Amino acid sequence: MNQFDPYSGRRPTALLGASLAALLSLPLHAADVDGKRIANADAEPGNWMSHGRDYGEQRYSPLKKITDDNVDELGLAWSYKLDIDRGVEATPIVVDGVMYTTGPFSIVYALDARTGKEIWKYDPKSDRSRAGEACCDAINRGVAVWKGKVYVGVLDGRLEAIDAKTGERVWSVDTRYDRERSYSITGAPRVVNGKVVIGNGGAEFGVRGYVTAYDAETGDQAWRFFTVPGDPDKPAEGKGMEIAKKTWHGRAFVEQGGGGTAWDSFAYDPDLNLLYIGVGNGSLWDPIWRSEGKGDNLFLSSIVAVNADTGEYVWHYQTTPGDAWDYTATQHMILADLEIKGEQRKVLMQAPKNGFFYVIDRATGELLSAENIVPINWAKGVDLKTGRPIVDDEAAAYWKGEKKAKLVQPGFWGAHDWHPMSYSPDTGLVYIPAHIMSAWYEHVPDAPARNKFKSMYQLGLKTGMMPEDPEGLGKYADTWSGKLIAWDPVKQQQAWEVPYVTIFNGGTLSTAGNLVFEGSADGRVIAYAADTGKKLWEQPAASGVMAAPITYSVDGEQYVTFMAGWGGAFSTFAGALSLRAGVQPYAQVLTYKLGGTAELQEPAPREDAPTPPPLTADAATVEAGAKLYDGYCSQCHGIHAVSGGVLPDLRMLSPETHKQFLGILHGARIPDGMPSFGEAFDQEQMEQIHQYLIKRAHDRIEHGPDDLPQPTQKTASN
Template sequence: MRCAFSLASFLCFGIANAWAAGGAATAVDDGQWTMPAKNYAATRYSGLAQINAQNAHALHPLWTFSTGVLTGHEGQPLVVGETMYVVTPWPNVLYAFDLRKEGYPLRWKYRPDVSANALGVACCDAVNRGAFYVDGRIVYNLLDGHTVAVDARSGRELWKTAIADLGSGETVTMAPLVVADHVIVGASGGEFGIYGWLKALDLNTGKTVWTGHNMGPDADMLARPGTFRPPYDGGVDVGATSWAGDSWKTGGAPVWGWISYDPELDLLYYGTGNAAPYDPEVRAGDNKWSASVLARRPGTGELVWAYQFTPHDNWDYDATGAMVLADLTIAGKAVKALVHFDKNGFAYTLDRATGRLLVAAPFAHLNWALSVDLTTGRPVIDPARQTGVSKGKVAGVCPSLEGAVSPASPPAYSPRTRLFYTSTNNLCMDYTAAHATHLRGTPYIGVDSPYHPGPGGNLGAFIAWDAASGRKVWEDKESYPSWSGALVTAGDVAFYGTLDGWFKAVDARSGQMLSKFKVGSGVVGNPIAYRGPDGKEYVAIYAGIGGDWALLAGDTRSDDPTDVRAPADYIKDIARHTSQGGIVWIFGL
């Protein structure tokens, strides 16, 4: 296979092993969790099966650790061999726990010098979405715009590279992905009008190898004639000509979510965030490639295809959610698919070799569009939900700009059940766009968008989804927006956490509750499963509410006597059930 001649054989084996989970139910699981989403296919599927639907009722907490940080604990730990690695939100401390010893004492901790100024430039909270282990190194991003590589054995810093510019509104919250000797990274800043990009750094030195922008002229996008073949809406310099004037230069399209990779096609996939500012009338056109999925060659950065979920984004519908790679059977035909649950409320199934749309169906309540046309790939938009300064207040747009699912809450896919599992949100909004001035280093937003509950009486849910047919299979309703990632295992158990602080295990085939435990703070992190040094299966999750201050109203905080806030009217009693606090939990039988 492709990696055989370019990589050391053990790494090649690692990739093959990690890749296998996306395609085959029978692959042997090594019991580790070395990448943010378990494998390159981003399935968050663990092949471990000791914990199953019959015994999961006996799950109980075995160990906890306070990170000492109070902001939102998104992301997930890594387990490599006999060590667990945890990255905190700002100030981005990296902890290494020795899983062989009682109480899991620290082997070391690494405390980088991260600028506090980043706290005011990160739009929504000081989160970090996790680290990547490769070849004896832990690689992760710092909020103030740096990537670091740390020796996994000693905790010593190997290199630190400035990748983003705080002064222009860039921060870094995403989890990197490493392919061969390239570390793939991107920046947040869709609320600051950045010129969004993806970069590759040299794994050995940290030096930048290539930078591909998400919009702009073909040269900036690394889109070359003949090799860039979008299935719809192509054209020379479409990344610039689909924006009024030079509005693409401050158009956002940040990269703050997840990256996946198909080693057979040699393509990496990532989603881009909202177009900036939130008043769409100052950037007439499709605004390609904001709110899109892009496929690039990891070696050169070359753009191969792109598909835009929300042309001319009117509603802050970032497409930074995970791109999960799974081999599906659609209408009797085997398809190498890419599945994506978008903020805009549609779940998309694409052909990941070409970007062509195969299935698009609502997984949550939405009304900004009526459907997605499978021939043109474009949404059929409801003109009454179009926004802009000239439109004034546009009431009752669903979903809200928090998304039908947060891109921070990645789904899981089980090759056994052939189902996807994801958190969902059920909020709508009244959207009033306002003029925004682009002032470097300050927010470039311009919207007032109060939320209200969607229909049905629940603010969130955890669902199972058939991406081949575009059909919801079951749904567990939640009282609050559901903001955690999903995990599914070969024991046919799915795991997730809730905003009011429950960690739950449910039957992956029926959705039936198997066990739940109150973990001390709302859950916005992603569960993982691993095999400990004692050969037993464990499940780990972060507690620590945060990640979006608009969502949380701020009355879940008690850490600043000079900042007290009233509850938000759509989620009045969340602070009755939870408050801030970063805790790592490990559960077992």
């Protein structure tokens, strides 16, 4: 591992862990990728040179040595164990026999794509004292490559370029617009016309969203496009902000940041020279506290097209005007040419969180069609004349009208989250990892102050109101499930589906072999017939699989790679519900080929929970601790202290940890990614949280280890 201080400016001088033989196995010009190669990706089907394989992000491979006739002969070719067992969401890049991928805390790995042998490893040393300021676990969705460099966004907000041959850092920039705010990076960069494009996360923590392009060679900033307006008393930054500022009201959003972070998806059309940006939710979620309950609040939950050279606004389409439910449009976008009503159209397709599947003219932003892919209750449809959803009054009643708690479908993780979908030009179908879920939304009487810590109070409303008792949890969990949906974008209807036991199943890959590959939350890697959905192959993955697989070839051998490792938002926040998946975090790269015979590595069994200390507090103290815990701690350690197993289950603390509890809250475990809460709580509040956790530990003994009844029948076996 490269040892260096990222804040000292020193470059690494040694490639510890990289053998001379591994280095010599690299091609002479490692990662020698440019726009011409990516645009002509079909001419090199053995490589996977960009996040979605090509600029259109179709995630379709022309390779067909592995087909629906022989996929049942797939076996594990090799595996590589990642350093940290947390959530794994990366899409690997493969160029000329070398795989570049990432693990938790943005660690980058270069591997021999034939054997899995490590060539080099680069640790950017993400500032773990700021881990509590990042949403949804210490995940990273991968790298970009361009002309001999590998680019990675670091969780703490840096963008770094690495020499693809040696694994040494070339340059590093801090992408944060305001260093006093909780910006992070979890998404994968893209490189377009010699510029590295990256967005940021942090909408729940009071930041203002933007996308930045940096010179790929030097790291100098080329342009920046803000996705929501800043101070209305100051000049707008370009045409886009002139349009957007008219749709916001009051001044609360200035302090709150406004949100609108572009934390995941991009696509690019080289012919139109348009870069497409998926924009996220608002800060705060509740429109009353964000914008006086008025306005569309552009460009929240929008697709925005900008000039790739200058970052200048061209057009936008807003999927959820005035978003009040965390219905981000950061989900994967696919570019394709489709025949619609007898006319060939250049389209952009997206299935954002709000439950609709959109087909949009990618040159003009005109909405061509939109239909819901799962049952929803927040809208009755989309008006094709105006392009606006027909919002159901009941779903909006939590923040206007009655101001009562409302159960809304889909909930905040949407009908489709970040997990990439894929498109097959052979079948004409899009393969979507879908969610069936709902969530409660309730207005709070006062807007919360901005806080740098990960806090449910930052939303400006109450949500995720799950019961503590196992029976109630089981009934709640029964309303959540997952699906793989094959969707016809022209007919706007489902062709087939495969049900899963829970949400957060992996992204998809489609191939010319009439195959769709997907990993499941319950620890399997699977292949289906792309035309019918028939399951053709399945093997265990030793952990939940959320990332999208890829396929590539070296020396005439086709491989399929899955990044396995349970974690992310679902397993950290909704820990009790994620236990339905029945897996634990175990991060590794799994690569398969026809006739592969390697042995799967398995995680060690979990240790039994220690006996908790006696509960000494009264009911009022425990209740106060419960409110503090669910407000500030549940985002990482699970609602009601039921962990999904990725981060420590605080009902299972050792006797030594109980003794160290106050010190840990004061920052004793910052190197492990546990931030200090010394500024957030006083000593009395810390002890209230401690007593609540002791009470929940005794509840666990009384109710059993899982705190959640399993469903009577697993639907995931297909």
